Amino acid sequence: MPSSLSESRESAPRASTPPDRPVQLLDASGRRVPHAPYDDYVADVTGDQLASLYEDLVIVRRLDVEATALQRQGELGLWPPLLGQEAAQVGSARVLRPDDFVFSSYRENAVAYCRGVKLTEMLNVWRGTALSGWNPYEVGMATPAIVIGTQALHAMGYAVGAKLDGEDSVAVAYFGDGATTQGDVNEAMVFAATFRAPVIFFCQNNQWAISEPVTLQAQRPIADRAPGFGIPSVRVDGNDVLAVMAVTRRAVEQAREGGGPTFIEAITYRMGPHTTSDDPSRYVDPLEREEWAGRDPLARVEAYLREAGILDDALAASIARRADEAAAEFRAGCTEQKDPDPLTMFDHVYAEPHRGIDEQRRQFGEYLDSFEGGEH
CATH class of the missing domain: 1.10.287 (Helix Hairpins)
Structure with a gap:
C-alpha cells in the first residue's frame, strides 16, 4: 500500500478521443441497437431488471413533478427540476455499490433516490428546515454542492484516499455542462490523471447552463477535453438508461482494477427550468424542446418493454400507483415538517x-x- 501521494503515481492511462457517435443501445423508438463493446456490459440485464429501472424512472419523474408543484404552492423555497435527465441519473447510480461514494450538484435527486436517501431528506433544505439534507455516510452520497463544480475536487480527493487505503471503492462526481468551464473541474481532472484516482467524472450535458447554450462554451464535444488531461472519455445517449448503465459499468470496472479515472458525457436535455425561479420560455426555442421530447427517456424503455411482452397495462398501472404513493409520502413529508x-x-x-x-x-x-x- 502506498504511504504517500507521490508513491501512488503510476504511468498515465492511454487517453482516447471519444467517437463521434454516442453510445446508444435503445433508440428513441425503443428499438434495441447493437453497440460493441458495450452490449457485453448489459448482457446480464434481464427483462425484469429493465422493468425495475423503468419503475425507477417513473417514480423519480413523479417525485420531481410533485416537488415542482410544492414550490409553486409556496411549500418549498426553490426546486431544481431534473425532468428529461432521469435515465442519465438512474442508469449510472444503479451501477454503484454501497461502499462507493457520490458527490453531486443540486439536480441529482434521482441519484439520491437510488442511493437510498429518505424522501423527506431530499426536501428539508429546500423548505428551509435544515442546514443539510442527510447523513452522507449512511447512503454513500455527499449532500449537494451548490457552488458549481466544487464536488469534482471532493470526489477526486475521496478517490485518492480510497486508493491509499487499499480499497476498491469508486467515487463519482456529477456535474453539468456549465461546470466544465469552472477551474475546479479542470483541476480535479489534472490530479485524477496524475494519481490515477478511481473516480468517474459524470457530465450531464443537458444543453443549457442556465440560459447559456452549450454551443457557446464548447466548440467541440465536451468529452474531447478529457483526453488532454490523460483521461479516457466516452459520449453516451443520456436518455438511454441501458447505454448509460453500460458505459458506467465499464468505467467502474476500469477504476476498480486500477485503471484510473474516466470522463462520461451523457447527452441529454433539461426539459424544464434551471430552477423554479427560472423562465426558460425567454430563451428556449420551443421547436428544439419539442424535438427532444421525442427522445424521452421513459417512453423508449416503455416501448421496448411492451414490445418484449414484459410490460402490460396491469404492470404499468401498478408502477404508476407506486409512483403516486411515493409522491404522497413526499408531499406529506414536506408539509408536515416543523420549523426549527x-x-x-x-x-x-x-x-x-x-x-x-x-x-x-x-x-x-x-x-x-x-x-x-x-x-x-
Whole structure:
C-alpha cells in the first residue's frame, strides 16, 4: 500500500478521443441497437431488471413533478427540476455499490433516490428546515454542492484516499455542462490523471447552463477535453438508461482494477427550468424542446418493454400507483415538517464551546424576545 501521494503515481492511462457517435443501445423508438463493446456490459440485464429501472424512472419523474408543484404552492423555497435527465441519473447510480461514494450538484435527486436517501431528506433544505439534507455516510452520497463544480475536487480527493487505503471503492462526481468551464473541474481532472484516482467524472450535458447554450462554451464535444488531461472519455445517449448503465459499468470496472479515472458525457436535455425561479420560455426555442421530447427517456424503455411482452397495462398501472404513493409520502413529508427553533442555527458552528457564538446566541435570543409573544 502506498504511504504517500507521490508513491501512488503510476504511468498515465492511454487517453482516447471519444467517437463521434454516442453510445446508444435503445433508440428513441425503443428499438434495441447493437453497440460493441458495450452490449457485453448489459448482457446480464434481464427483462425484469429493465422493468425495475423503468419503475425507477417513473417514480423519480413523479417525485420531481410533485416537488415542482410544492414550490409553486409556496411549500418549498426553490426546486431544481431534473425532468428529461432521469435515465442519465438512474442508469449510472444503479451501477454503484454501497461502499462507493457520490458527490453531486443540486439536480441529482434521482441519484439520491437510488442511493437510498429518505424522501423527506431530499426536501428539508429546500423548505428551509435544515442546514443539510442527510447523513452522507449512511447512503454513500455527499449532500449537494451548490457552488458549481466544487464536488469534482471532493470526489477526486475521496478517490485518492480510497486508493491509499487499499480499497476498491469508486467515487463519482456529477456535474453539468456549465461546470466544465469552472477551474475546479479542470483541476480535479489534472490530479485524477496524475494519481490515477478511481473516480468517474459524470457530465450531464443537458444543453443549457442556465440560459447559456452549450454551443457557446464548447466548440467541440465536451468529452474531447478529457483526453488532454490523460483521461479516457466516452459520449453516451443520456436518455438511454441501458447505454448509460453500460458505459458506467465499464468505467467502474476500469477504476476498480486500477485503471484510473474516466470522463462520461451523457447527452441529454433539461426539459424544464434551471430552477423554479427560472423562465426558460425567454430563451428556449420551443421547436428544439419539442424535438427532444421525442427522445424521452421513459417512453423508449416503455416501448421496448411492451414490445418484449414484459410490460402490460396491469404492470404499468401498478408502477404508476407506486409512483403516486411515493409522491404522497413526499408531499406529506414536506408539509408536515416543523420549523426549527431559530436559535438552533448556532448549535453546530464549532465542535467545542465558543464564547463568540455564545454571545451571538444570547443577543439573537434577546432580539427574538423583543417581539410580542417572544420567549427564548
